[in-house]
Amino acid sequence: MGEKLDDEVEILKQVFGDSSEDEDFIDETVTTDSSFELGHIHKWEQVKQIKGLWLCRFFLSPQQQSSLLSAIRNEGWFMEASENQAMRFGNLPTWAVELSDSVYEAVLSSNHKTDTSIADCYNGDKIDCPLPSDILWREPLFDQMIANVYQPGEGICAHVDLMRFEDGIAIVSLESPCVMHFTHVDESSCDPSIKGEGILSALKVPVYLNPGSLVILWGEARYLWKHEINRKPGFQIWEGQELSQGRRTSITLRKLCHVE
Ligand SMILES: O=C(O)CCC(=O)C(=O)O
Numbered sequence: 575m576g577e578k579l580d581d582e583v584e585i586l587k588q589v590f591g592d593s594s595e596d597e598d599f600i601d602e603t604v605t606t607d608s609s610f611e612l613g614h615i616h617k618w619e620q621v622k623q624i625k626g627l628w629l630c631r632f633f634l635s636p637q638q639q640s641s642l643l644s645a646i647r648n649e650g651w652f653m654e655a656s657e658n659q660a661m662r663f664g665n666l667p668t669w670a671v672e673l674s675d676s677v678y679e680a681v682l683s684s685n686h687k688t689d690t691s692i693a694d695c696y697n698g699d700k701i702d703c704p705l706p707s708d709i710l711w712r713e714p715l716f717d718q719m720i721a722n723v724y725q726p727g728e729g730i731c732a733h734v735d736l737m738r739f740e741d742g743i744a745i746v747s748l749e750s751p752c753v754m755h756f757t758h759v760d761e762s763s764c765d766p767s768i769k770g771e772g773i774l775s776a777l778k779v780p781v782y783l784n785p786g787s788l789v790i791l792w793g794e795a796r797y798l799w800k801h802e803i804n805r806k807p808g809f810q811i812w813e814g815q816e817l818s819q820g821r822r823t824s825i826t827l828r829k830l831c832h833v834e
């Protein structure tokens with residue numbers, strides 16, 4: 575675990591050069607062809623313990639999931655067993671632009687508020703919004719994409735995404751389910767000896783990501799909570815059962831911060 579992040583940091587260094595933000599990060603250690611029906615309402619769930627963490631479980635139909643996987647295969651990525659990550663910056667492949675458009679549509683067709691700005695969201699705790707309007711309406715919504723493939727047992731260590739990326743990150747899950755755990759950043763900076771096991775585990779929030787789901791991280795979920803996928807035996811427990819693991823593919827969409 576953790577190799578994917580190391581690779582990602584390395585590639586970002588090659589693209590942008592080194593910076594102190596990278597060090598902070600290390601320390602802390604869909605296709606929408608036209609099959610989205612008009613007027614279709616996407617059901618969103620908010621993860622109550624974490625402000626800014628939203629889940630759209632049925633974002634992609636099984637057919638849309640297969641066509642997205644085919645599009646990834648057609649890129650020629652992941653042909654070798656050693657290849658497990660692909661990234662694109664700037665101009666994304668057409669299918670990724672369509673996926674980004676689908677995220678936009680899914681937020682717009684939400685059963686929650688879609689016209690609330692970040693500032694309004696924080697005023698008076700009005701957080702009932704899958705993605706604030708200032709993020710949703712930016713152009714482009716996303717200009718960086720990373721595809722990750724995880725074999726059974728492989729995951730990604732706890733991290734906050736690099737500060738090179740703006741607020742508002744979307745993760746689409748494909749192939750097999752997993753449990754992603756969220757831990758508040760303050761948890762890891764405190765002395766573990768003053769906490770009991772029970773308290774620590776209570777502060778780890780598990781979120782079940784089924785294939786076809788979309789998770790959005792903004793605000794506190796993006797900046798104040800680390801996310802991780804630990805697929806070592808004993809860690810992928812959901813509703814009292816250990817998940818049987820298959821290969822998992824994920825697509826993460828982000829927006830690079832504008833450099834002056
Ligand atoms: O694979 C995932 O679901 C998450 C990937 C991730 O967190 C990242 O690339 O920063």
Ligand SMILES: [Fe+2]
Nearest residue numbers: 733734735801
């Ligand atoms: Fe991440």
